[in-house]
Amino acid sequence: MEVSYYPGCSLEGMAVEYDRSIRAVCHALGIVLADLPDWSCCGASSAHFLDEELSIRLPARNMEIAEREGRELLVPCSACFQRLKQADKELKKDAARWIDRPYEGKTAIWHINEFFDRPELIEAIKGKVRKPLDGLAGVAYYGCLSQRPPKVTDAPSPETPESMDRLLRAVGMEVRPWSYKTDCCGASLTITRTDIVHKLSGDLFEAALEAGAECMVTDCPMCQSNLDTRQAEIEAIRQRQYGLPVFYLTELMGLAFGNYQATGWWKRHFVDPVPLLRRKDLL
Amino acid sequence: MVWLRPQAALGSNPPMSNDLAIHPSPTFLADVEARSGEHVSLCYQCRKCTSGCPAAFAMDVMPNQVMRMVQLGLEDELLRSRTIWICAGCQTCTTRCPNDIDIAHLMDTLRQMSRASGVPAGEANVVKFHKAFLDSVRRHGRLYELEMIGLYKLAAMDFFGDMKLALEMLKRGKLKFLPPGIKGKREVRRMFHKEKNGNEEKG
Numbered sequence: 001m002e003v004s005y006y007p008g009c010s011l012e013g014m015a016v017e018y019d020r021s022i023r024a025v026c027h028a029l030g031i032v033l034a035d036l037p038d039w040s041c042c043g044a045s046s047a048h049f050l051d052e053e054l055s056i057r058l059p060a061r062n063m064e065i066a067e068r069e070g071r072e073l074l075v076p077c078s079a080c081f082q083r084l085k086q087a088d089k090e091l092k093k094d095a096a097r098w099i100d101r102p103y104e105g106k107t108a109i110w111h112i113n114e115f116f117d118r119p120e121l122i123e124a125i126k127g128k129v130r131k132p133l134d135g136l137a138g139v140a141y142y143g144c145l146s147q148r149p150p151k152v153t154d155a156p157s158p159e160t161p162e163s164m165d166r167l168l169r170a171v172g173m174e175v176r177p178w179s180y181k182t183d184c185c186g187a188s189l190t191i192t193r194t195d196i197v198h199k200l201s202g203d204l205f206e207a208a209l210e211a212g213a214e215c216m217v218t219d220c221p222m223c224q225s226n227l228d229t230r231q232a233e234i235e236a237i238r239q240r241q242y243g244l245p246v247f248y249l250t251e252l253m254g255l256a257f258g259n260y261q262a263t264g265w266w267k268r269h270f271v272d273p274v275p276l277l278r279r280k281d282l283l
Numbered sequence: 284m285v286w287l288r289p290q291a292a293l294g295s296n297p298p299m300s301n302d303l304a305i306h307p308s309p310t311f312l313a314d315v316e317a318r319s320g321e322h323v324s325l326c327y328q329c330r331k332c333t334s335g336c337p338a339a340f341a342m343d344v345m346p347n348q349v350m351r352m353v354q355l356g357l358e359d360e361l362l363r364s365r366t367i368w369i370c371a372g373c374q375t376c377t378t379r380c381p382n383d384i385d386i387a388h389l390m391d392t393l394r395q396m397s398r399a400s401g402v403p404a405g406e407a408n409v410v411k412f413h414k415a416f417l418d419s420v421r422r423h424g425r426l427y428e429l430e431m432i433g434l435y436k437l438a439a440m441d442f443f444g445d446m447k448l449a450l451e452m453l454k455r456g457k458l459k460f461l462p463p464g465i466k467g468k469r470e471v472r473r474m475f476h477k478e479k480n481g482n483e484e485k486g
């Protein structure tokens with residue numbers, strides 16, 4: 001299976017471990033990732049805040065390239081995913097307004113969970129597990145933009161998604177139920193209004209602990225970065241110890257597959273998961 | 284027509300001075316609906332948007348009040364509000380509105396109208412952040428995070444906040460030193476120019 005891959009700017013910078021783990025996991029599953037040639041920034045949250053035209057033009061260029069490539073498109077960043085889906089819908093409505101060639105709109109755009117969450121791939125994933133994540137209890141945190149708004153994302157269950165839960169169970173993790181799967185962590189305000197992030201992300205940590213989680217798992221680079229880098233500050237403000245490592249879904253899949261590179265991925269995390277993984281006999 | 288704030292209207296002999304009067308715009312609702320394509324008139328104040336809004340605690344105008352202010356034409360008050368900049372764009376309101384109003388999209392429209400009208404932004408740093416982001420993309424075709432942080436810090440005159448965090452990220456290889464380079468850089472730059480020429484709105 002060969003798919004086009006749009007890493008997006010975060011996966012080349014602050015979320016480079018997400019990129020590495022995706023490539024490793026896909027390689028193990030026999031999925032060939034063909035980087036979208038000369039991809040450009042999708043505008044993420046900034047373009048639509050300040051300039052509506054630009055917020056379509058930026059992702060439209062990438063959808064045009066993807067259509068030329070003619071494969072399904074895997075987009076691991078939730079913000080990129082949502083922007084590319086939006087551009088795809090606008091292009092289908094009126095391609096001439098945005099690009100100089102006709103647009104068929106046949107490219108299937110996948111965020112990471114929904115991409116892996118198909119029966120044949122779940123079976124393949126189960127088959128690759130060398131080291132089941134037995135006894136590791138965590139919550140699946142989806143955040144906002146891979147799910148909402150459903151008229152753009154086509155998410156089947158935007159308030160209570162299940163796809164990442166299923167994938168984590170497939171690699172043996174104990175996925176704890178909780179009702180904060182899609183509550184916003186505030187990442188878009190992390191630099192400008194950190195106080196708001198302290199409240200929103202702090203509430204998520206409290207809820208995760210209450211759910212009996214020892215770690216959080218996400219598939220969004222903004223969420224991971226926000227929850228990981230701000231955790232110590234929030235602990236100091238709330239006078240609480242959370243100590244919740246925040247994994248990317250694909251990091252845990254890689255660990256379960258016995259990938260020897262896995263420890264290199266979370267060396268970049270702020271909340272060190274090694275003590276927890278040692279305690280669980282997973283390292 | 285001049286409307287009085289309720290407290291002024293109810294008081295005895297309210298002084299008729301300008302600082303107590305508000306001047307609703309008769310065209311604001313029509314403008315906003317045309318620019319955004321959203322039917323703000325349909326809002327019946329069920330407040331579902333506000334109940335689910337994660338950032339409401341930090342807002343000066345609740346999302347349902349935003350809708351009412353558009354309906355009433357309170358243009359100046361709304362375009363100066365903090366709310367339109369504090370909205371995190373999480374799309375919860377849009378997902379839940381029983382009248383199918385895309386409230387998050389409306390917030391985008393209001394932010395852009397606020398910038399176009401020249402009023403000071405209720406949260407100046409939020410504007411500076413997004414400008415720094417887009418400036419960096421305009422230059423390279425992709426985001427150069429290190430440059431964006433620099434541009435933002437300069438604009439916001441905030442040289443110490445999060446410095447330790449940025450250093451830690453550098454140490455962990457999470458910020459690239461070198462700028463990205465792509466072939467389509469010019470093509471991307473032209474999109475930014477288009478924006479300046481024709482800025483007609485989409486439906």
Ligand code: SF4
Nearest residue numbers: 326328329330332380
């Ligand atoms: S959810 Fe929709 S109808 Fe209800 S108050 Fe908000 S905008 Fe109005």
Ligand code: SF4
Nearest residue numbers: 336370371373374376
């Ligand atoms: S998109 Fe903005 S207004 Fe709507 S719920 Fe999220 S933060 Fe609140």
